[in-house]
Amino acid sequence: MAESRIVVYGAMAGNVAIAVTKFIVAGITGSSAMLSEAIHSSVDTGNSVLLLVGLKRSQRAPDAEHPFGYGKELYFWSLIVAVLIFGVGGGISAYEGVLHMLHPEPMSDPFWNYVVLGSAAVFEGISFSIALHALWKEKGSKPLWKALHASKDPSTFTVLAEDSAALAGLLIAAVGVFASHYFDMPVLDGAASVAIGILLAGVAMLLIYESRSLLVGEGVDRDMARAIQKMALEDEAVASAAQPLTMYFGPDEILLTLDVRFKRGTSGSDVAAAVDRIERNIRVRFEAVKRIYIEAKPIAAAAHDAPA
Secondary structure (H helix, E strand, O other): OHHHHHHHHHHHHHHHHHHHHHHHHHHHHOOHHHHHHHHHHHHHHHHHHHHHHHHHHHOOOOOOOOOOOOOOHHHHHHHHHHHHHHHHHHHHHHHHHHHHHHOOOOOOOOHHHHHHHHHHHHHHHHHHHHHHHHHHHHHOOOOHHHHHHHOOOHHHHHHHHHHHHHHHHHHHHHHHHHHHHHOOOOHHHHHHHHHHHHHHHHHHHHHHHHHHHHHOOOOOOHHHHHHHHHHHHOOOOEEEEOOOEEEEEEOOEEEEEEEEEEOOOOOHHHHHHHHHHHHHHHHHHOOOEEEEEEEEOOOOOHHHOOOO
């Protein structure tokens, strides 16, 4: 979680400075695309605060009402962040762009727009590299895209997605400012603002999809599930094991339940010893599996049986 906080703090620090500067320059030059970028940075700043709230609340200790803890708080707040990106960031940017296209106003000297866009690209690039470094450390041998999808830490993949959208948005804004001034067509600046809104809405939909999946009870991937099942089957006392049932309660907390059928004639003490061995081996290999429940009973569905 410490790594996650560094990622979020880095993003928030950059967005505060960028948002203030963009608002000032948007007011001076009258650029719609620059105003959209200022709104974008403001939303990103608020999102970082919400992610920090989620990180803090997710670490509360279990209690009577929440015996499995509050790990899913982080997924809830990441969903709120995604909705804000869609509604506030994307919606207002597109709305501002449409207004500018309907009532175009000539842009004054765009020099300061370029200065701010260049500075913002540097700050966003630093924030992006911090988030990318955090993801790179946990991705292992997986391709980057698969690692991003497989990551269960929304504070990292949300910042990475936001910064990717921010860098793309800066490029769109720069093109819009240049085209508007070069061709003396203020409507192009508004079109760039609409494009930024559509970009933010697309990124938000991706984040909503990922957050929703985790919030409603996403389990581990197939490879990990098969590895856990295989570890159970390799125990000398086990006859068969069902497909494990899993659920993420946080980036580093997985609940695992497993139905196991032991070989005929296995004594009660041997069953207890085998359960201890299986749990210990699973925890050694997969540290995120914090809670394991092994049900020592016949498997109901033969289709779920696995050969010993």
